[in-house]
Amino acid sequence: MAQVLPAERDLRRVIGDVDGAGDREVEGVGEQQLLDIYRSLVRLRTYDERSVVYHRQGRIGTYAIFWNHEAMQAGAFHALDDEDWIFPSYRESAIGLLRGMPAETVLSWWRGHPAGWWNPEDYRLASICVPIATHVPHAAGLAWGKKLKGERACAIAFFGDGATSEGAFHEGANFAGVTGAPLILFCNNNGWAISTPVEAQTRAQTLADKAVGYGIPGLRVDGTDVLACYEATREAVTRARAGEGPTFIEAVSYRTAPHATADDPSAYIDLERVEEEKKRECVGRFEGYLTRAGILHGDLVASIRAEAADEMREGIKKAEAEPAADVELLFSNALVDPPASFGSDLDELRGTLG
Ligand SMILES: Cc1ncc(C[n+]2csc(CCOP(=O)(O)OP(=O)(O)O)c2C)c(N)n1
Numbered sequence: 001m002a003q004v005l006p007a008e009r010d011l012r013r014v015i016g017d018v019d020g021a022g023d024r025e026v027e028g029v030g031e032q033q034l035l036d037i038y039r040s041l042v043r044l045r046t047y048d049e050r051s052v053v054y055h056r057q058g059r060i061g062t063y064a065i066f067w068n069h070e071a072m073q074a075g076a077f078h079a080l081d082d083e084d085w086i087f088p089s090y091r092e093s094a095i096g097l098l099r100g101m102p103a104e105t106v107l108s109w110w111r112g113h114p115a116g117w118w119n120p121e122d123y124r125l126a127s128i129c130v131p132i133a134t135h136v137p138h139a140a141g142l143a144w145g146k147k148l149k150g151e152r153a154c155a156i157a158f159f160g161d162g163a164t165s166e167g168a169f170h171e172g173a174n175f176a177g178v179t180g181a182p183l184i185l186f187c188n189n190n191g192w193a194i195s196t197p198v199e200a201q202t203r204a205q206t207l208a209d210k211a212v213g214y215g216i217p218g219l220r221v222d223g224t225d226v227l228a229c230y231e232a233t234r235e236a237v238t239r240a241r242a243g244e245g246p247t248f249i250e251a252v253s254y255r256t257a258p259h260a261t262a263d264d265p266s267a268y269i270d271l272e273r274v275e276e277e278k279k280r281e282c283v284g285r286f287e288g289y290l291t292r293a294g295i296l297h298g299d300l301v302a303s304i305r306a307e308a309a310d311e312m313r314e315g316i317k318k319a320e321a322e323p324a325a326d327v328e329l330l331f332s333n334a335l336v337d338p339p340a341s342f343g344s345d346l347d348e349l350r351g352t353l354g
């Protein structure tokens with residue numbers, strides 16, 4: 001049972017080629033749900049593209065671009081219920097939008113402002129995790145807790161291929177396997193951990209193979225196919241709710257954007273491959289699928305994009321209207337017994353900042 005099924009070695013796909021060859025349907029998913037998924041994709045894409053612009057304008061700090069990762073995030077998200085917990089990495093920083101979090105909250109996070117902090121309970125959304133893989137044991141613990149309490153909710157942890165080289169991933173995966181925690185381990189395998197290719201990180205044939213050692217089933221999907229991501233996550237959620245424990249999903253893509261705004265991938269990435277991959281980026285692929293199915297047309301696309309652009313315009317306005325935070329916040333939760341000089345040091349710092 002705990003194996004990468006032979007049928008899963010190839011990447012699962014629902015969306016076919018541009019001419020429609022290979023398109024199939026996901027059982028039980030109607031027109032309205034397809035459009036909801038599309039709206040989420042567009043909101044994430046808009047968030048990402050606007051953020052790169054805001055960064056260049058100096059309005060947010062260094063930013064982890066998730067262009068062409070939207071299908072994994074929206075696909076997985078729509079397979080969850082409202083009560084299920086999400087543990088994002090920096091790559092899924094804006095997934096809270098889909099849970100009703102205002103854009104200004106996420107933008108504030110990237111501005112390093114405390115208005116970008118939230119109570120995880122409010123959105124069933126843990127804080128954005130930057131130390132690679134350290135949220136995996138937290139997610140496993142929360143999921144196990146839900147099981148012990150007899151609650152229906154499950155948890156999902158998003159992380160990258162590089163995270164599977166970290167101890168915390170293995171601790172979390174093992175713990176979830178042993179406890180049968182209702183957890184989905186969603187691995188975004190974009191081929192790179194900054195400049196380290198996945199081939200330099202592991203001798204495993206697939207990342208899903210790593211699940212086998214923990215007694216967890218592994219699935220492999222095309223990470224730019226939003227419906228394949230949705231379908232695989234829905235299966236994992238069904239297993240979790242049935243008391244069958246965790247599932248590992250490896251969603252495969254090729255990173256088409258820099259790791260973050262501070263990175264210049266031209267020194268290491270295959271630029272020709274990037275151009276090829278951009279032609280089949282995930283939002284356009286889903287638009288093609290929906291158009292072929294007669295569900296999407298130009299006016300609808302335009303209005304959904306306009307709504308998403310408005311959301312961002314409003315969000316950045318509100319984030320920038322936040323008064324600057326007091327610098328004392330940097331220290332107030334760090335020092336139980338501040339040194340004698342703390343008060344005067346702080347005054348000096350305030351003076352320096354004007
Ligand atoms: C514990 C830890 N070590 C190192 C880093 C520095 N670092 C930031 S991103 C990154 C690569 C992560 O790659 P991957 O897990 O594939 O995620 P991706 O960025 O591709 O989504 C590293 C090593 C970190 N944030 N945390």
Ligand SMILES: [Mg+2]
Pocket residue numbers: 160161162188189190191192193194
């Ligand atoms: Mg990666």
